[in-house]
Each structure stands twice: as C-alpha cells, then as structure tokens.
Amino acid sequence: MEIKREPLTDFRVRQLKARDMLRGMDDEELERYAEERVLTTTVDKAVAWAQGNSIYPLTFGLACCAIEMMAIVAARADIARFGWEALRASPRQADLIILSGRVSIKMAPVIRRLWDQMLEPKWAISMGACCSSQGVFNNYAIVPSDKFMPIEVHVPGCPPRPEALMHGILRLRDKIQGNEPEGWRERYAAKGTEELLPNEASLGSADISVFKPGDTAGA
Amino acid sequence: MPDATELELTAQELRDAHSDSILDTEFHRGRAVLVVNPLRIKAVIEHLHDKGYTMLASLHGVDYYPHEPRLGVLYEMLDRTRVDRISVKARVSTEDPRIDSVVELFPGADFPEREVYDMFGVVFEGHPDLRRILMPEDYEGHPQRRDFPVGGEPVLFTYNEEQNYGKYV
Amino acid sequence: MTTTGASTGEGPALTPEDYRQREESITLSSSPVVGESHELLTLNIGPHHPATHGVLRLLTTLEGEVVRDIKPIIGYVHTGIEKTAEDKAYWKVIPVVERMDYLSYYFNAMAFCGAVEALLDVEVPPRAQYLRVIHMELNRIASHLLWLATSALDLGAISMFWYGWREREACLDLFEMSSGQRMHTRYFQVGGVFEDIPPGWEKKVRAYIKEMPTRADQYADLLEKNQIVLERLRGTCALDKETLLKLGVTGPLLRAAGEPWDLRKAHPYSSYDHFSFKIPVGTVGDNYDRYRVRHAEFYESCKIIEQALDGLPEGPHITTDRKVALPPRHELATSMEALIHHFKLVTEGFRVPPGEAYYPIEGPRGELGCFVRSDGSAKPARVHMRDPSFVNLQALAPMVKDGYIADLIATLAMLDPILGGIDR
Numbered sequence: 001m002e003i004k005r006e007p008l009t010d011f012r013v014r015q016l017k018a019r020d021m022l023r024g025m026d027d028e029e030l031e032r033y034a035e036e037r038v039l040t041t042t043v044d045k046a047v048a049w050a051q052g053n054s055i056y057p058l059t060f061g062l063a064c065c066a067i068e069m070m071a072i073v074a075a076r077a078d079i080a081r082f083g084w085e086a087l088r089a090s091p092r093q094a095d096l097i098i099l100s101g102r103v104s105i106k107m108a109p110v111i112r113r114l115w116d117q118m119l120e121p122k123w124a125i126s127m128g129a130c131c132s133s134q135g136v137f138n139n140y141a142i143v144p145s146d147k148f149m150p151i152e153v154h155v156p157g158c159p160p161r162p163e164a165l166m167h168g169i170l171r172l173r174d175k176i177q178g179n180e181p182e183g184w185r186e187r188y189a190a191k192g193t194e195e196l197l198p199n200e201a202s203l204g205s206a207d208i209s210v211f212k213p214g215d216t217a218g219a
Numbered sequence: 220m221p222d223a224t225e226l227e228l229t230a231q232e233l234r235d236a237h238s239d240s241i242l243d244t245e246f247h248r249g250r251a252v253l254v255v256n257p258l259r260i261k262a263v264i265e266h267l268h269d270k271g272y273t274m275l276a277s278l279h280g281v282d283y284y285p286h287e288p289r290l291g292v293l294y295e296m297l298d299r300t301r302v303d304r305i306s307v308k309a310r311v312s313t314e315d316p317r318i319d320s321v322v323e324l325f326p327g328a329d330f331p332e333r334e335v336y337d338m339f340g341v342v343f344e345g346h347p348d349l350r351r352i353l354m355p356e357d358y359e360g361h362p363q364r365r366d367f368p369v370g371g372e373p374v375l376f377t378y379n380e381e382q383n384y385g386k387y388v
Numbered sequence: 389m390t391t392t393g394a395s396t397g398e399g400p401a402l403t404p405e406d407y408r409q410r411e412e413s414i415t416l417s418s419s420p421v422v423g424e425s426h427e428l429l430t431l432n433i434g435p436h437h438p439a440t441h442g443v444l445r446l447l448t449t450l451e452g453e454v455v456r457d458i459k460p461i462i463g464y465v466h467t468g469i470e471k472t473a474e475d476k477a478y479w480k481v482i483p484v485v486e487r488m489d490y491l492s493y494y495f496n497a498m499a500f501c502g503a504v505e506a507l508l509d510v511e512v513p514p515r516a517q518y519l520r521v522i523h524m525e526l527n528r529i530a531s532h533l534l535w536l537a538t539s540a541l542d543l544g545a546i547s548m549f550w551y552g553w554r555e556r557e558a559c560l561d562l563f564e565m566s567s568g569q570r571m572h573t574r575y576f577q578v579g580g581v582f583e584d585i586p587p588g589w590e591k592k593v594r595a596y597i598k599e600m601p602t603r604a605d606q607y608a609d610l611l612e613k614n615q616i617v618l619e620r621l622r623g624t625c626a627l628d629k630e631t632l633l634k635l636g637v638t639g640p641l642l643r644a645a646g647e648p649w650d651l652r653k654a655h656p657y658s659s660y661d662h663f664s665f666k667i668p669v670g671t672v673g674d675n676y677d678r679y680r681v682r683h684a685e686f687y688e689s690c691k692i693i694e695q696a697l698d699g700l701p702e703g704p705h706i707t708t709d710r711k712v713a714l715p716p717r718h719e720l721a722t723s724m725e726a727l728i729h730h731f732k733l734v735t736e737g738f739r740v741p742p743g744e745a746y747y748p749i750e751g752p753r754g755e756l757g758c759f760v761r762s763d764g765s766a767k768p769a770r771v772h773m774r775d776p777s778f779v780n781l782q783a784l785a786p787m788v789k790d791g792y793i794a795d796l797i798a799t800l801a802m803l804d805p806i807l808g809g810i811d812r
Contacts, residue, residue, distance in 0.1 A: 059438045063465050063808050064490035064571060066442075067534065074553030089438035104811070106355045107443060107464040110435050130467075136484055139475075140362055140370030141354075141468035159571055247743045248506050275636050276748065277757055277774035293759070295746055295774070302654050306746065327636030330782050338470075353463040353811055362471055365769075369475050370468075 045178060051095075051121065052176040058094035059087045060114070062101025065128035065159040069100040072169075077162035079169065091117040096172075098165075099145050102130035108143045115149045123176065125168055126151045129158045226251040229270070229305070237262045250306065257292075257309040261319045264294060264307065268324060272296035272305060275321070278331035280339040284365035288312035290339050294321070311341060320346040338363035428456060435464045441538070441800060442807025453792050458785050466811040473771040477737030478504055478578060481771060485758075486572045488773055489809030491534055494520075494527040495751040496773065497576035499758035502657065502747035504578045507740050507762055510712050515703040516580030517659040522593065522696045523566070523575060524658075525689040529600065530559040531752040532682050536607060539679070539801035543620055545611060555603055558596055565589050578738075579713040580706030590697055597690040604686040611679075618676070625787045625799040626674035635786075636779045639754025640681045641803065645673030651750035663695045675795075678802040712738050737766040746774075753777050753804050775809035 057079075061069060072079050079085055088094040091114045103111060115124065124145075129135030131145040132154040145151055152175060155168035174180045185191055223246045230244045230253055240259035245252040255263045277295040294307040311318055320343035321328050332343045333352040340361040343349055351358060360367055429450045435443040443464035449457040469488050473481040485500045486493040498520060505512060512520075537552025560570040566585050567573035575582050611617050629645035642649055650667045652660045668684035670677030706713045714733055715726040732738075740762040748757035754776025761770040784803060788796045 060436060062443060063467075064487055067490065067571065070534075070538075071553065071557070073549075074557065075550050076553070076557045091436075102465060102467050104464060104466045106466065107435065110443075110464065114436060134372060136487065137467050137469070137472050138369075138371035139468040139472050140368070141466050141471075142371075144372065161570065248509060248745060250506075250745060252744070274633055276755060277746070277759065277772075279759060279772040279774065281744075281759075281761055281770045281772075295757070295759075299649060299654070304746070304748075325636065326634050327779055327782055330778060334778075351463075353466040355463070362468065365474075367471075369471060 048177045052173040053083045055084045055095045055123075055173075055176075056086050056088045056093060057084060057096045057098055058091055058114070058118070059089050060097055060100065062099065062103065062107070063130070065100035065130070068159045068162055068165060069098055069127065071162040072165055077166055079166070082169070082173065084169070091115075092119060094118060095121065096123050096125065098125045098127050099131040099151075100127045102128075102135065102137060103143050103145055104141050105143055108148050111145075112148050121176075123152045123172060124149060125165075125172060126154045127157075127165055127168070128160055129156055132156065223251075226253070226305070229253070229267075232270075233263055233266055236266055245308075250304075252306040252308050255307050255309045257311050257318045260292075260294075260307070260309045261321060261324075264296075264321050265324060267296055267305065267307070271298040271300060272303070274299055275325040275328055276304070278321075278328050278335065280335040280341060280363070282339060282363065282365045283310065290316055290341050290364075292318060292335060292341055313340070316341045317344055318342070319344055320349075322346055337361070340364070427451070441805050442810075444800075444805060444807055444810075446796075446800075448793070448796070450793065453794075455788050455791055455793055455796050458788055458796070460781055460784060462781070462807070462810050464811065465807050467808075469812045470771050470773070474768060477766045478740065478768060479733070479737050481768060482577065483572065483574050485771065485773065486574065487808065488812055489751065489753075489756070489775060489777070489806050490571070491531040491806055492527055492751050492753070492756070492809075493572050494524050494576060495749060495756050496758075497574070498524060498658070499747055499749050499751075499756050499773065500760070500771070501576050501578050502749065503745040503758040503760040504740060504762075504768075506745040506747055507743050507760060508578070508712060508738070510579050510707050510709055512580055512658070512707060513704045514659065514701045515584075516705050516707075518696045518700050519581050519585065519705065520576060520658050521660065521663070522693050522700075523563070523581075525692045525696075526559055526562060526593070528752045529686060529689050530556050532685060533559070535682060535752075535804045539804075540611060540617075542797055542801040543617055545614065545617060548607065548610060551603075551607065551610070555600065562589070562593055562596060565592065577706060577713065579709065580704070582706070584705040590700075593693065593697060597693050600690050601687055604683065608683065620794065620798045621676040621679055621802070622674060623672075624675045624795045625791050625802075626672055626677075627783060627787050628673060631786060632673075632783060635783050637754065637783045639751070639776050639780070640678060640685070641754065641780055641783065643667065644670035644677035644681045646671055651748060651755060655748075657747075657749060660692075662699065663692045665692050665695075675798050675802045682804075739764060739766050740768070748774070751776055753806065753809070754780060756809075773809070773812060775812065777803075777805045777807075777809045778812075781805055781810055 071077060073085065073087065095118070097115060097118065099111065115122075126132045126145045130137065130142065133144050134142045135158060153168045153172045155165055157164050160168070171180070226244055226246055230241045233241050233253070237259050240256050240263050241253055242256055243254035245254065253263070274297040275294060276297045277293070279293055281291040281293060283289050283291055288310040289312060291308055291310045296305050296307065297303070309318060318341060320332055322332065322345065329346075330352060332346055333349060335341050336343060336349050337351045337353050338361060350356065354362065431448045431450055433446040433448055435445045445461040445464065447459040447461060448455055469484055473484050476484060482497050482500060486496050488496050533552045533556040537549045537556070540546075540548030540552070563573055564570050566589055567575040567582065627645060629642065629647045632642050632645050633647065638649065646669060648667055648669045651657070653667060665688045668681045668688065670681050710726065710729040715723070715729055719726040720730055742762055742764045744759065744761045746757055746759045748755050750756070755774065756776055757774035759770070759772040759774065760768050763769040780803060784799065788799050791799070
C-alpha cells in the first residue's frame with residue numbers, strides 16, 4: 001500500500017495543528033462537540049443571563065482610564081445597578097478584566113499572566129484608546145492589548161466618559177447573554193456586508209501571534 | 220534667579236577654586252546655566268551646595284545631537300533661603316559617557332540618575348545601584364537618544380492590513 | 389499577641405511598644421542576608437495590587453510583619469511621553485504632556501506652557517492668568533479628593549470613597565462646562581487658555597466652593613474621630629525635614645514635616661501673588677500630619693478660587709500675538725494675515741527660538757517642573773517633566789523602614805504617588 005505523503009507546506013502544518021486542537025474527534029463527535037458550544041439550550045441561556053448580571057470585575061487600573069473606571073464604581077454612573085459592584089482583587093475570583101490605561105512593554109507580560117490566572121469564563125474589555133490601539137502614544141513603549149490577549153469589547157475615548165464605559169459594559173453584557181445587537185448593520189439595513197476574515201495563508205508571517213476571541217492558552 | 224553679573228561672580232569663584240571646572244556660562248531668559256567640565260562635577264556641586272543651593276530640584280539628561288559632546292546632564296539647584304535657582308550642565312560624549320554621581324551629597328539623585336542612565340546611557344560612577352528603572356531590565360538601547368527611533372505600530376487601514384497584519388515595528 | 393486588646397481595654401495585652409521591643413531584640417547583621425538566627429522574607433507587592441495607586445511594584449523584605457527594606461520597582465506604565473513629545477509640534481505636545489500625571493492635568497499643561505512662554509518671551513494676559521489659577525486650584529481640589537477617597541479606601545474607611553467622588557464629579561462637571569472634557573482638557577494653551585469661560589460657569593463655581601468647605605468638614609467628622617484611622621495614621625512613619633530636603637521631596641510631604649515651602653508663595657507664578665492664602669504646615673511629619681496638610685489645602689484652594697473670581701479682570705483670554713495663538717474665527721473672514729497665521733499655526737505650528745527653559749510650579753504633590761529645550765524649529769528638542777511623585781517615591785524607603793506592613797500601606801496612601809508621573 002502506498003502511503004501518499006503530501007509535502008509539508010505551511011498550510012499543512014497549520015492543518016495538522018488544528019486537527020490536534022480538535023482533540024482527535026472526527027465528524028459526528030465533532031458536530032456534537034460544536035453543538036454543545038453553541039448557545040442553543042434554555043439552560044445555557046439562563047446561565048448566560050445570570051452570568052451577565054453578576055460579573056466580578058478585577059480591580060485593575062493602569063493609568064488615566066482607571067480614574068474613569070473608579071467613576072463608574074462611584075455613585076453617579078453606578079455599576080452596582082447591574083450587579084457588577086463586587087470588584088475582586090484576586091484574578092482567580094474575577095471574571096472580567098477591564099484594561100484601563102496604557103499597556104507598556106514592561107506590563108504586558110504581567111497582564112498576560114493575570115489573564116491566564118483568571119478562570120473560565122472570562123472576558124476582557126479594553127478601555128480607552130491607549131490599550132486598544134496605542135492611542136495618543138504611538139511609540140516604542142506601548143503595546144496594543146490585541147497583541148497579547150483576546151479582547152471582547154474595545155471602548156474608545158481618551159479617557160472614555162463613565163457613560164461610554166457603561167455602554168461598553170452593557171454591550172459586553174449583551175454579548176455574554178447571547179443577544180448581541182448587530183450594530184450599524186441592523187440600523188442601516190446593511191446585512192450582507194460582513195467582512196471576510198483575511199485568508200490564513202495570505203497572512204504574512206506574524207512575529208507575534210494574534211489571538212482570536214475564545215482562545216485560551218492556559219496557565 | 221541670579222542675574223547675569225551674579226552668575227559671572229559665581230563662575231569666577233568656581234574658576235578660582237577649581238581651575239578647569241567652568242567651561243562656559245549661559246544666561247537666557249532669566250535662567251543661569253554653568254557649563255561644567257564633567258570631571259569636576261562633584262566639586263562644583265559641592266561648592267554650590269556650600270554656597271547655599273542646598274536642594275537638587277531636578278537631574279535630567281538632554282541629547283544634543285548633532286552637537287558634540289552629545290549627552291548633557293543637567294542639575295537644577297535651588298537655594299530655598301534666597302529662592303534662587305541655578306542650573307549646572309555637564310556634557311559627555313557617547314564614546315565615554317561616564318560622570319561622577321552626586322548621590323552621596325543628594326540622596327534624592329538616586330532615581331533621577333538611574334533614569335538618565337536608562338534613557339541616555341550615561342554611566343554614573345559611584346552610584347550604588349545603577350540599573351534600568353523605566354524600561355525592562357533586558358532592554359537594549361537607550362530610548363531617549365535622538366537617533367533612537369520613536370517606534371510604534373503602523374496604523375492598520377484597509378489598504379495595508381494584509382501586509383501589516385501582526386507586524387511589529 | 390493581640391494589639392487590639394490594648395485599645396478595647398480587655399485587660400493586659402501586649403502593647404505595640406512591647407511587640408516592637410521584642411522584635412528589636414533580634415539584632416540583624418548589617419547585610420540583609422538570610423541567616424539561621426533571623427528569617428527575612430522577600431515579599432513582592434506586585435504591580436497589580438488593590439491599593440489602587442497604580443502599577444507600583446514593591447520588593448519588601450520583611451521580618452515577621454516588620455518591613456526591613458523596601459525597593460520600589462517602577463516602569464510598568466512607562467509611556468515614552470518625553471520621546472513622543474519630541475516628535476510633535478508644541479501645540480500638539482500639550483495633550484501628550486497632560487496625560488503624564490493623570491490627576492493633575494492642568495498642572496502638567498501649565499508647566500509646559502510656562503516653559504514655552506518663557507522661551508518665546510510671550511506675555512500671558514491677566515484674565516488668562518486668573519482663569520489658569522481658578523482651573524488649577526479646582527484641579528488641586530479634585531486631585532486631593534481622589535487622594536482622600538482612595539486613601540481612606542486603603543485604610544478601610546470604604547464609604548469615604550463615595551463621598552469623595554460625589555464632590556469630584558461636581559468638579560469634573562465644572563471642567564466639562566468650561567472646556568468640554570472631564571479630564572485631559574487641553575484647556576491651557578501657550579499664551580493663555582483655549583476659550584473664555586461660558587456664561588453661568590462663574591455662578592456654578594461659586595456654588596461649588598461655597599459648599600466645599602462644609603463637605604471638607606464632613607470628611608473631617610467622618611475620619612478624624614475614628615479610632616482606627618487615628619491609630620493607623622498618628623505617629624506612624626514620620627520622617628524629619630532634613631532627610632526629606634536631602635531627598636528632594638517637596639509638596640505636602642515636606643510641609644507636613646514642618647518646612648513651609650510652597651512655590652505659590654516662594655516664587656509666585658501666574659498671578660498667585662494677587663491672592664492671600666495660607667499654607668498649611670505640619671509639625672511632626674507623620675502620616676496624620678500629611679493627611680491634615682492636604683485636608684487643610686481644600687479650604688485654602690476654595691479661598692483662592694473665590695478671590696480669583698471676585699477679581700477676574702476683563703480682557704483677552706489668550707495672547708494677542710498671532711504668531712503664537714490662533715486668531716479668533718471671525719477674523720478669518722476679513723483679514724488676510726489672520727488667515728495666513730491660522731494656516732501656519734495649524735500646519736506647522738509656531739517656531740520657538742533656540743534655548744532652554746525650566747519652569748517649576750507647585751502641583752498637588754510637590755514641585756512639578758518642565759524643562760524644554762528648543763532648537764529653533766516647530767518641534768521641541770527635549771521635553772522633560774520633573775515629576776514630584778518620582779522624587780517623593782525615594783522617601784518611601786526611609787519612611788517605612790522598621791514599620792509594620794500595615795503602616796507601609798498607610799504611608800503609601802499618604803505619599804500620594806501617581807504612577808503616570810513617576811513612569812512618564
């Protein structure tokens with residue numbers, strides 16, 4: 001019997017890695033596995049509703065945005081209205097990390113370690129322009145947070161008003177509870193204009209791997 | 220701020236005490252600067268301290284690229300009793316960026332000297348713990364020098380996102 | 389070995405002095421190497437910790453609960469502000485530099501604008517100077533409010549957080565009314581302020597400062613009769629003023645130790661000499677004095693703002709030198725020169741003749757100085773902010789040596805470090 005060996009192209013390497021990630025399941029098992037992950041059952045919906053209403057954010061302030069994050073813990077824009085007032089100091093007990101402020105290259109591995117220490121399910125909000133995309137400071141010292149951890153919601157602003165952060169938080173809550181609005185595509189009847197993700201093979205070799213939401217590299 | 224004549228008197232005193240210490244004096248917009256030979260910096264600072272400038276308000280570095288010697292260290296001294304400020308400037312080159320540390324006289328120069336070392340590469344001899352303070356310990360390069368690139372990421376637009384996806388400048 | 393027994397009066401218990409005496413009987417060798425007779429524990433109070441003063445990392449060497457040595461490690465929010473500022477025109481440096489010490493944004497802008505105005509030799513009109521003073525003193529109140537809120541949070545008096553934020557939100561509303569932004573307002577420009585204050589702002593400020601002293605009294609009532617706050621702050625971690633002066637410490641820390649040094653009085657800038665106000669000075673230099681000095685500054689700032697509003701002169705709000713400040717928009721329709729000036733200022737920016745300037749002001753934490761070196765072009769060649777927290781942090785080690793770790797937390801709170809300024 002001839003064993004046909006395909007040449008090990010870059011794509012083939014990725015395919016094998018992907019298959020390893022699928023934990024050796026094949027078609028039917030894989031379908032069931034995928035089904036379990038999609039939010040279809042009522043129990044899942046109820047659990048998601050409960051999760052969305054009782055998040056424990058991590059007390060994590062970096063820079064100026066931390067002041068506005070403290071403002072939403074304060075009485076005027078009050079996250080206790082949504083049940084999110086129990087800020088936890090330990091990453092093991094927190095669900096949500098709000099990256100409030102600029103992430104410097106010295107701090108990025110620390111934040112990554114904090115993220116890894118958080119237990120599933122966990123979410124991340126990148127608050128402000130600096131951690132979303134370097135903001136005002138496009139220089140050697142700042143890292144955009146997308147480079148080292150998956151982010152669910154980016155909140156723009158410098159610093160975002162407490163109301164803007166609230167909007168981001170409520171958006172995250174919708175995402176957790178499974179009824180995320182489609183945003184401008186719904187408002188302007190623009191369904192069908194969704195972008196295609198760049199083709200994996202056409203991506204230049206990235207020096208730093210970029211994570212997609214849902215990835216968990218465990219610690 | 221001392222006026223121009225007082226600055227010249229101070230410079231003359233220093234020249235009398237240590238002959239090769241003062242290289243130049245500058246007086247611009249009410250600010251008096253003594254340009255000092257870096258080998259004599261400790262003697263000059265001590266002399267000014269005894270004269271009354273007992274507080275070191277700031278210690279910072281400047282890169283005078285392309286004028287040589289490139290790296291300047293500035294000491295802003297403050298006399299609280301007469302509310303007087305004087306600046307001392309010492310310039311070293313990048314080939315031999317060594318200067319004496321004033322930590323014994325002013326313990327508050329500890330962190331600022333580490334910062335000048337980190338950002339410019341000036342080595343302060345006699346400093347108890349000269350290591351990087353703001354950048355990670357294993358960082359290479361001295362960021363605030365003028366020939367160090369600002370760095371940053373290319374902004375991703377639709378026309379360049381495929382080439383620049385994941386790129387790090 | 390409870391020390392609370394002494395304060396609740398439940399019979400004879402070890403007082404803190406006994407406990408400390410027992411510890412002092414353990415003689416340490418001069419080098420902090422762990423030997424058999426004494427155990428030193430190195431604890432990393434890591435960059436992420438709930439005492440919300442930013443990302444400061446403290447390597448603490450402990451013997452039991454007593455701090456023997458402390459090494460602050462900083463740089464976790466280093467933003468390269470000074471390098472970025474070299475890349476931008478002078479006008480554009482103002483927002484960059486404002487984000488350095490993120491609680492005293494007006495002060496950062498004032499130091500930078502003052503340095504550039506010194507280099508340009510441009511005159512700031514008196515109305516602009518008074519407006520700057522009002523905004524800076526309001527910012528001082530807001531900064532001290534946040535310090536009080538978070539420090540009380542660290543000490544355990546959690547409800548102070550909401551009270552402090554109540555006033556701070558009102559103050560940020562005032563900033564929003566005058567400039568459009570709550571924080572980092574880019575209101576101070578080289579030559580004056582960006583815009584004149586809107587009608588109705590003065591009334592709101594007067595209402596705010598009328599209420600502020602009573603609120604400050606409320607905070608005093610809340611905290612100063614509380615036994616826990618007093619025990620934690622009184623007599624802890626004092627440092628004499630000679631050591632502080634040698635370390636270069638300025639601001640409320642120095643004033644708490646008994647040295648009446650305040651740049652607003654010593655070397656007045658921006659019309660501070662037109663106002664009469666006192667400088668609160670402490671006696672012992674312990675944490676309680678530091679708290680009291682900052683608390684008393686609430687009242688003094690309110691006085692300054694009231695006097696400034698009473699004496700607010702009429703006139704332009706920015707210098708009339710069109711080579712430095714933008715012309716008003718209605719002139720653009722009629723005057724050709726105004727159009728050219730506007731164009732040059734917006735595209736290239738004004739050029740500053742070569743020189744160096746160092747402009748120190750009194751920020752909420754101490755002497756905030758800005759060093760600007762210009763080389764004749766439209767971009768600065770070097771901007772350095774002498775941040776007070778950076779120099780004050782060196783005083784932490786002598787302060788907390790041989791104190792408890794709880795005193796370390798209280799001292800760190802009273803030190804008021806702002807990591808944005810420390811790391812820049």
